[in-house]
Amino acid sequence: MKLDTKAMRHLTAEDWRVLTAVEIGSKNHEIVPTPLIESIAKLRGGASRTHKAISALAKVNLISRLKEARYDGYRLTYGGLDYLAMHTHAAQKHVYSVGNQIGVGKESDIVVVADDSGTQRVLKIHRLGRISFRTVKANRDYLRRRNQGSGSWMYLSRLAAEKEYAFMRALRDEGFAVPLPIAQSRHTIVMEFVDAFPLRQVATVPDPTALYAELIGTILRLAQHGLIHGDFNEFNILIKEEEQPEKDQDQETIKEQQPTSSTKAKAKEPETVPATAEQTEQEAEKESSNITITPVLIDFPQMVSMDHQNAEFYFDRDVACIKRFFERRFHFVSTQPGPFYRDAKKMVGKDGARRLDAAVEASGFSKKALKDLEAAIREQQAARGEEGGGGGGGDSEDEDSMGDDYDEDDEDNAQEEEDGEEESALNRRHNNKSEVAA
Ligand code: ADP
Ligand code: MG
Incomplete structure (x- = not known):
């Protein structure tokens, strides 16, 4: 899973409303029924306008339809949640452009971004649950039993971001040398870029x-x-x-x-x-x-x-x-x-x-x-096979986000992620080109 903001500027105001409606619906539904999306989004054009937005969002993998759903409905993908978070950071002027991904860990993606004055910052996107939901069936069942269902990746990733942000603030306030935390939205944190x-x-x-x-x-x-x-x-x-x-x-x-x-x-x-x-x-x-x-x-x-x-x-x-x-x-x-x-x-x-x-x-x-x-x-x-700590990302197997019951297709991520965190971090001073995305 990689942050991909390409489609962001093509989304209409209605598309954003429908995406937000799916997010709201996800709080109580693992798969948000289409009629519920309609009623939350309340678009002027009614059902047909909503359907148009749903297709547009599904096409760029921001929402996905479950193959074996008992009813017609959609859920948010990691990509969709990424967009919502980026939208908020952009609206609050914390992020203006998106540059290189400098780290791909098992639990997060680290992307260099910039605000509108060009100051570099780090966007940390929590990706908790991507292993459990992809390959380890036992884990998935385990989480299901703990009644988080497959929506738990969203819940857990958001929780990880909230907890991390809270601790960063507290530590920073006490004078610890940690990056300055700037903002948190959903499963993401914007923080100071440490050139090191x-x-x-x-x-x-x-x-x-x-x-x-x-x-x-x-x-x-x-x-x-x-x-x-x-x-x-x-x-x-x-x-x-x-x-x-x-x-x-x-x-x-x-x-x-x-x-x-x-x-x-x-x-x-x-x-x-x-x-x-x-x-x-x-x-x-x-x-x-x-x-x-x-x-x-x-x-x-x-x-x-x-x-x-x-x-x-x-x-x-x-x-x-x-x-x-x-x-x-x-x-x-x-x-x-x-x-x-x-x-x-x-x-x-x-x-x-x-x-x-x-x-x-x-x-x-x-x-x-x-x-x-x-x-x-x-x-x-x-x-990730960590006995006694000491690991920390950088190896290469993960390439998908949420597992085999999703419609979405992530195959083009495999190559980038093979490079891993170490090499990209080494190179990052030389190619931090930013592209306007939000
Ligand atoms: P993970 O939970 O995936 O291990 P980390 O927060 O440890 O995520 O970040 C992974 C890597 O990204 C770090 O090892 C570092 O190279 C880079 N990184 C993270 N935060 C920053 C930052 N604020 N400034 C510069 N580099 C960072
Ligand atoms: Mg780490």
Whole structure:
């Protein structure tokens, strides 16, 4: 599934009304009966105008008719939900144009967009449920039994976006280095574009010890606020470099600095030996002398409270992930064991730290909703074969969105998705062409 906004500008006002009607109808119907679509849309031209809009929408796969439906009706596709969200972001002037897709994870698509002043932003489109509903029949039945039906992808993806947005805001307000959250609509988030490589693609850093300490410090600070990231790995940490202004340097040159200087970006193959040879230590030192490295944390739908029943497992897994990565990539092993959950637990709320777990959970998420989301994320992580965390998208098998009971056809996505997240992220500085879409 890929964001495809080609048909957006061809939709008429009536088409949008009917699309919205299908969305509204989906709240209570897995398949929205055609007469209900008519009565919600209330088009002037009546049934025949509605039918015309339905055909137009079905033709570009924004809604789809179920093959074996007991009655005549339609449901929204991921594409349809994408359009509705884009429409809202455009109306609110958060998104003006759409550029390259820079990441395709199992649970999301990441697209570079721009507002009307040309400022780049990131659109994260949650795609929860796409594995379960496509291949794993057992999962699909399981979800059905839990009475979410096949509409659950919409419910779960929206929930993931809402939860992620709420946490990003809370973390940002507390001064954590996370992208600035800008807007959320349905299953999507618009946020600040961080011009940085994921740690996964960084071959060398000037001071691994300092970076390690900072990352462990972040885990502990999160704990102090009652939180565990839950997927704290090299894919979800962006390494941002900033040149410290020298005394007489003007703003322009600072802005135009080349990004890869003190850290070295890795080429495609992730597990090869870091490419340090051509850079002498002296050079590295000279280059990095006025560059600061800030790890920016992303990806929050799976965050859990320090009070969660499996908190210790998640906390230890986050710590272990970082330790393992630093050992493999930078040959750095900390002299200190831990930190351990039992010690972190004592720090929760200390020094007046605001409990963000409680704050977010109190902000309108039902317990059931959070449980459903958690179960879906766990299921999805299991489906991508992730024992003990550490994964994070980038491999290539998924190419469809919602499964075999849909009429829609996604075959042309396979190729793009084969490129995966790593290569596209590496290339993104060079080809961020934007095309006007909204
Ligand atoms: P997923 O849930 O699919 O893992 P992430 O939020 O981790 O989604 O994003 C996937 C990838 O997209 C990241 O590893 C990173 O390369 C890129 N990315 C995500 N958010 C941003 C951002 N705000 N700025 C720049 N790149 C981003
Ligand atoms: Mg991620």
